[in-house]
Amino acid sequence: MNGAHSLVKTFLKNGVDTVFANPGTSEMHFVAALDDHPEMNCVLCLFEGGTTGAADGYYRMKRDVAGTLLHLAPGFGNAFANLHNARKAGSGVVNVVGDHATHHLRYESPLKGDIQGISDAVSHWTRLSGDAASIAADGAAAIQASRAQNGQIATLVLPADTAWNEVNLSVLPLAGEQALHRPSQQEIEAAAQRLKTEGAALLIGDSALFGSLRTLAGKIAAATGCRLMADTLIPRISKGAGTAKLDQLVYAVEPKIAQLVGTSSITLIGADRPVAFFAYPDKPSVPEPAGCAIAQLCARTDDIEWTLTALADAVGVTNKTQMVSVSLDLPDIPSGQITLEKVGQALAALIPENAIVCNEAVTSGHKILPLIGKARPHEMLAGTGGAIGLCLPCATGAAIAAPERKVIALTGDGSAMYTLQSLWTMARENLDVTVIVFANRGYQILRNELTNVGVAQVGKNAQAMFDVENPTLDWVSLAKGHGVPATRAEDIGSFVKALRAGLSEAGPSLIEVDCPIQAA
Amino acid sequence: MNGAHSLVKTFLKNGVDTVFANPGTSEMHFVAALDDHPEMNCVLCLFEGGTTGAADGYYRMKRDVAGTLLHLAPGFGNAFANLHNARKAGSGVVNVVGDHATHHLRYESPLKGDIQGISDAVSHWTRLSGDAASIAADGAAAIQASRAQNGQIATLVLPADTAWNEVNLSVLPLAGEQALHRPSQQEIEAAAQRLKTEGAALLIGDSALFGSLRTLAGKIAAATGCRLMADTLIPRISKGAGTAKLDQLVYAVEPKIAQLVGTSSITLIGADRPVAFFAYPDKPSVPEPAGCAIAQLCARTDDIEWTLTALADAVGVTNKTQMVSVSLDLPDIPSGQITLEKVGQALAALIPENAIVCNEAVTSGHKILPLIGKARPHEMLAGTGGAIGLCLPCATGAAIAAPERKVIALTGDGSAMYTLQSLWTMARENLDVTVIVFANRGYQILRNELTNVGVAQVGKNAQAMFDVENPTLDWVSLAKGHGVPATRAEDIGSFVKALRAGLSEAGPSLIEVDCPIQAA
Structure with missing residues (x-):
């Protein structure tokens, strides 16, 4: 050997x-x-x-x-x-x-x-x-x-x-397991007290955001009266009907600050303290109000399950504790001209139970995601490091890990271009992924950010670096080139038809949603 | 400010x-x-x-x-x-x-x-x-x-x-220039003597490989009787009629060793010593024969122009020194079924004077490049670091640097997939680049390398990692998706027609050459 x-x-x-x-x-x-x-x-x-x-x-x-x-x-x-x-x-x-x-x-x-x-x-x-x-x-x-x-x-x-080179191995080595750090009982007790005070928030991350631990966190919130929260970009989160209600921090700095007004403490389990994505002149790096305590009970690298269970015991969660959960509310299927809002409604109506939604729709996502919050229960995976080009590869890996579940990939055109080669792997492996490309023909977020730094007028060079136009990317051809069947949704009816087809058939497909940048 | x-x-x-x-x-x-x-x-x-x-x-x-x-x-x-x-x-x-x-x-x-x-x-x-x-x-x-x-x-x-943040600058700083190292007169004299001995090779790199310095190197070879050489992967080299004759080392180890049999010394100007691209069991890392002297007269980072000029003086180059140069020999335009040899002939016949050829055709290039050695004078740029995905970006930058010259990009399908987004930049900037994709539907070089390590039979997993098939990439659609017009050459006639069109019209175009892997 x-x-x-x-x-x-x-x-x-x-x-x-x-x-x-x-x-x-x-x-x-x-x-x-x-x-x-x-x-x-x-x-x-x-x-x-x-x-x-x-x-x-x-x-x-x-x-x-x-x-x-x-x-x-x-x-x-x-x-x-x-x-x-x-x-x-x-x-x-x-x-x-x-x-x-x-x-x-x-x-x-x-x-x-x-x-x-x-x-x-x-x-x-x-x-x-x-x-x-x-x-x-x-x-x-x-x-x-x-x-x-x-x-x-x-x-x-x-x-x-x-x-x-040759080796002579009789026994193959086994990877050992390392114990995870756990908070002390005093820390658990202190957190239990803190969560019962006015203005307390419990901000959870990692494995606390989906499955049974999410439910446990919801019951802790119910038992203490604290507000259950999550950060902006999270790797995996349960969404839709039946999940414990949770407030997620938004991307932009001022609204993020507004979300935390009145917060007296943030207890972190499986999460880092929230910070601004970027720094801006004259804007703070951290969003919490002055005097708000930040207490990390359990880091992302610690024993999250043990900590939540111990905390639930400490705050008196029982089998009878009722959490506040999201109720199902499916909109009607929209019709007529295509808009991002209608795409959001159509998705909300059609996302199948247990679907995996990979989201890197960046600016378009801001309009769509709020609309699908009361859809059938599903899980969402998002970019966590801010490096765009995650969505298509991540959807590929998720589909291979969970072949029995439908995967929906929501991506901007700018983001998708970084790693479009993953379309081919989806076709090669016949993965059950429906890709929706929001083709706004540019790095829309950068236009917004230029405004944030105080530039009102976009000149030749900035426009050259923000627009993905002249030529326009043709996603139907790009998908076809990689072996993935694709449709351009000209109206919401054709979008709904293509989405239904993608969700009902095995194998990958792509829908291009034409949503050019509108004047601000 | x-x-x-x-x-x-x-x-x-x-x-x-x-x-x-x-x-x-x-x-x-x-x-x-x-x-x-x-x-x-x-x-x-x-x-x-x-x-x-x-x-x-x-x-x-x-x-x-x-x-x-x-x-x-x-x-x-x-x-x-x-x-x-x-x-x-x-x-x-x-x-x-x-x-x-x-x-x-x-x-x-x-x-x-x-x-x-x-x-x-x-x-x-x-x-x-x-x-x-x-x-x-x-x-x-x-x-x-x-x-x-x-x-x-x-x-x-x-x-x-x-x-x-604000600054108050009255004078803008200027970037200074740093003097380059030059060899001593003794080193020049020693090199001049060495080059006149039997079996001497002068291996040149960097700016010595094109333009007037290439001619000077050719005259040094003529004056001394030494063999003029270059390494395998070089950033820029003059090719075709009128250039000083030069032997370029090949990629594979055994033929590279065979090329250097009988070499007594290798004098390096603007180049590193040649080494094997990869190591293999029981093959040497360096190709020169035992006892062959390796003398670096001038590194790539030294003053190459000064060194060549001083060496030319030392060996007695005059205005009358005649170098051995490549003569023009244009083949007829081929017809019939498409083969790599015919594509090479067609390129040899049609490459326009002063064209820039970016080459990353990997295995297909081995068959094509020898055929275009006597074409009209042109320059060739190649991958130098072995990281595939250079060709399309490099062609983009070359076309922007030299807008008056035709650029031809020769790329394998595997290589082109790493950075296919450059097609869009070619379209956006309306660059005069004719891209030829040799679609052999796989990483053919890896099949060869697996054979090199002694594996005769390719199994399921190796095949899955070498073939770019199921589905086949459709380069006409990929190009169209990026805004670049494209043609699939079904026979050599359609290839010639598309090449002529690409070379006569401004702006980018792409030709897909179907050259599936043939059984060895």
Whole structure:
């Protein structure tokens, strides 16, 4: 057995059976080893941003790690932005990055680069494997690191000779588990008291935002009278009917500040303190009122389930505690001309129960999302690190992790262009994803931001950098080019028809919604 | 005036008047400043790999730097692979990367990341600007760094407050020039002697490979009897009729070794020593025979023009020295079924004088390039860092740097997918680029490399990672989606017709050449 085979066997033994891959020559022995294990699911992405965004989406739904296979420092570079997003989402990912053979690294070959340096800039854990005998143990350590702290970025650099040299392994290493930090009983008691005071908010994140923990958080809010909240960008959240009512912070600074007026304390469970997305001249970086206490009971990397359970006990949640939940309210199917509001209504009416909605619709989303809050119960995944180009890869990974669920991807045209290659992977894997591209023909958010910095008039150069026009992107052709059937919705009737078709048929489809920028 | 304006004025004052941009919110004040200077040419790229690849292509043709405008660490990540290529090409690039305002960096905002860390992994020079008053001087220093050593990667990180705060500048800073290292007269004399001995090779790189210095190198070869050579991947090289005859090293290791049999010494001017692209079990990392002397007379970062001129004097080159040059030999236009050989013949017959050919055709290129060696004089730009996805951005930048010249981009389908967004920039800027996509429906080079590592049979997982099939990419639709007219060449007649049309009309076009993988 060579080092590459020992690594693949270690991955499989530890339950890592999916790899999003964009390999090159230095990974050939690893590819050959994968080839000997058809039980490993290898998903080809035609650009590395697709691999790491898919691994992120996979982790969000599966709550376990997938691997990526990347080619030296430039391959890691292409993967970087979506690793940044995954890191901010708290998703675990195991990257395997091929490098030149150890003896070749002394020469200035074309692909020689600083893999350790670029990996250190985004990974929680990086290790350069030293020889073939170490690689199985290094792989197990990488898996352990990726699962630690509720999910981390772990990067294993694999010089080609560590893959091709022979090893003699009788026992395959197992990735150990690390215990998560838990708050003290005194901290739990203090939080229980604080949540009962006027103006108290409980801001939850990570696994507290969906499934049974979300319900538990809702009951804590009911038992204490506190306000249940969440930050703006969150990796996975339950939405729609039956979910515990929750106020989510908005993106823009002033409305965010307005949302928190009167808040006396923010208790954080599984979340960081809320901050402004960007800094602006004469606007604060943090939105809470002066004197508001910020208390982190449990970080995203701590034991969230234990903390919520202990807190529920401390505040007297029982089987009889009734949480305030969202009621179902489905609008009628709209008709006539297409507008973002009508698209939102149509989505609200048609989102199927248990759907996964990946949202990177940026400005268009601001108009649509409020309308689908009372739809059938579903989960929403959003960009967490602010690096656009997550949506299509994330939808790809989510669909692979949860093949029994419908995936709806809502994306701006500007965002989708960063990683449009994921459309091909959706077609190749026949993934059940309905992609909706809101084609406003520009980086609309940047127009808004230019106004925010006090520029009233947009000149030649700013317009050249904000508009995606002359030529207009033709998403029906782009989708077709990648093998995904597509429709341009000319009116809301054709949108509804295409959405129904996308949701009822297996496999990917794309709907282009023409929503050009309107004068402010 | 604010810091952003002082930086834009400093760029213009120092002759940097082209910026390939993909901005975000943290760069809004810089965008507003660019907007006040319509003499700055801002070229929007819909993905950051397009910006840095274009800046590389621009430098290769203009021999001066363009700027890029990038958005925090993830934007730099997307730009990384083509910066790696630019670094290996010896191209100068000035990156401006927006960061959060200094006071905002203490908070865990979504886009906070390690810009310094990722920049250090590929840039020669990185500086984080500390305040608005420093930024003009920092900008001049960045330009100086990018022009030093015949071209470097310089990255200026611009916290938003350094852009928006007011400054009071009366004098704009000028980027200084740094003298390049020159070899000693003794080294010149020793090289002159060495080149006259049997088996001597002169391996030239960088600016010695095109224009008048290439001719000078050809005359040195004629005067000494040495063999004139170049490495495999070079940023810019004169090709075709009238250029000094030169032997270029091939990609694969064994043929590369065979090319150097009998070589007693390799004198390097403007080039590094040749090495194998990748390491393989039981193959050497360096191709020269045992005992062959490697003498670096002048590094890529040294004074190449001075060195060649001094060497020409030392070996007795006069106005009468006749170099051996390539003679014009245009094949007939082929007809019938399409093959790579016929595509090469058609290109050889039709490449116009002074064209710029960007080559990233990888495996298809191996069959085509030998056929166009005796075409009309042209220049060829190739990937230098081994990170595929350079061709379309590089062609974009070259076309902007040299608008009077025809650009032909030869790319594999696998390579083109990494940065296909550059097609849109070609359409937006109406660039005179004819793109030829060799659609072999896979990463053919990886199939070859798997064979190289001894795997005879390709199984399910390897096939899934090498083939770009099921579905087949439709390049005519992909081009149309980006606003570029395109043709699928079904036979060589339609290829010739489309090539003639592309070369005779202004603006971009794309030709898809269907060349599926043939059984080995």
